[in-house]
Amino acid sequence: MSLTPPPTTKSTAASTGILRVCGPDANGIVAAFAQLLYGHGCGIIDSENHADHEAILFFERIHFDYSQMKTDRHTLQNGIEEVCQRFSMQAPQLDWGDKRKKLCVMVSKYDHCLWELLLRHRAGELNCEIALILSNHPDLKEIADSFGIPFHVFKVTKDTKAEVEAQELALLKEHEIDLVVLARYMQIITDQFCEAYPVINIHHSFLPAFIGGKPYHRAHARGVKLIGATAHYATADLDEGPIIEQDIARISHRDEVNDLIRKGRLLEKSTLVTAVKAHIEDRIIVYNNKCVVFDG
Known part of the structure; x- marks a missing residue:
């Protein structure tokens, strides 16, 4: 049958x-x-x-x-x-999940975080659209070109900062950007910028102990035993916004300055991507300058 x-x-x-x-x-x-x-x-x-x-x-x-x-x-x-x-x-x-979030990545000369975001995005790990890349230097344009992403250079000085930022914000509005990612962007953004868009920043976790330039050199001179990276929402209080993700690596007396820099960059890359992924998947709720980050 x-x-x-x-x-x-x-x-x-x-x-x-x-x-x-x-x-x-x-x-x-x-x-x-x-x-x-x-x-x-x-x-x-x-x-x-x-x-x-x-x-x-x-x-x-x-x-x-x-x-x-x-x-x-x-x-x-x-x-x-x-x-x-x-x-x-x-x-x-x-x-409603019917529209992918559109990202703008802002960079200066360091390329490690930009590479990580672009490669993870190409691998399908970040469900978003990286719509454009802004920079205050032309150095990383070739990377953007290789991924087919528009790259815009805005030279920033103390006298032109307000004018340039207004141009940047207009460009973000034109592209209907949902999130701005500071991938080692070495410029301070204004309060107005932070109010216009959610902004995720990445930096080393030496703050406030080693503020300013060459933090890894000074950390090495102090013989630190832990280094780390912090991804957070940028606010008017600079690096004091709600923390999304952090990670650390142990350091020994055998590590030289270059080892600290290498380990620090690995932490910065992974920590930034983890934070961006949590945001675009709507897993974060901000309150009292803190974040609830639900599991992925």
């Missing part, structure tokens, strides 16, 4: 979104959002939450499938906002 295969059904490509919420800790928040999504025909793919007992705050990230949604986006968004109001939560952060 032959078996007739069941009729095939047309598959529906999954449409997935990410909801992030933050507010006063209270009973029933998880259930309220789960019931809301279920009622609209959405399925929860994964969910993670965290309670800061000292701050009495609750954080949740929900990755959900809305391909079989019974209503529309506007109706679901209204429902989410109603739940947030009921629990006195902040405005929800909702990404």
Whole structure:
């Protein structure tokens, strides 16, 4: 007896979104959002939450499938906002997942972080579009050209800083940039820049002990036993913004200055990519100059 295969059904490509919420800790928040999504025909793919007992705050990230949604986006968004109001939560952060984030990378002369971002992006590890690269020097243009990414040079002086930054911001707006990444960009950006776009910066973790030039040389002279890298959101307080990711490497008496620099650059590359990946995957919630970074 032959078996007739069941009729095939047309598959529906999954449409997935990410909801992030933050507010006063209270009973029933998880259930309220789960019931809301279920009622609209959405399925929860994964969910993670965290309670800061000292701050009495609750954080949740929900990755959900809305391909079989019974209503529309506007109706679901209204429902989410109603739940947030009921629990006195902040405005929800909702990404429908149908548009890749567009990045602008800003560099100077150091190329190691730029290479890492471009290669990881080419390997498919960063689900975004690197739309353009800005620099205050022409040195890294060949790298940008080899990846087919527009490269713009803006010479910056103390007298022209405001004018040049206005031109840069206009270019970012034209390209509809979502995130700016300072990949060892050796210029201070203004408060207005940080207010216009989320900006991720990378630097060594010697601060505040070794501020200024040649930190690895001075660290070697002091005989440090640990070096590190810190990726954080840039704010008006320069290197004091919310920390996203950090990493360290041990140093011994056998390590020379070049060894410290080499190990430091490895840390900077991996730490920056980890932070950028967390941002573009909507895994970060910022509060009280800190970050909740959900698992990837």
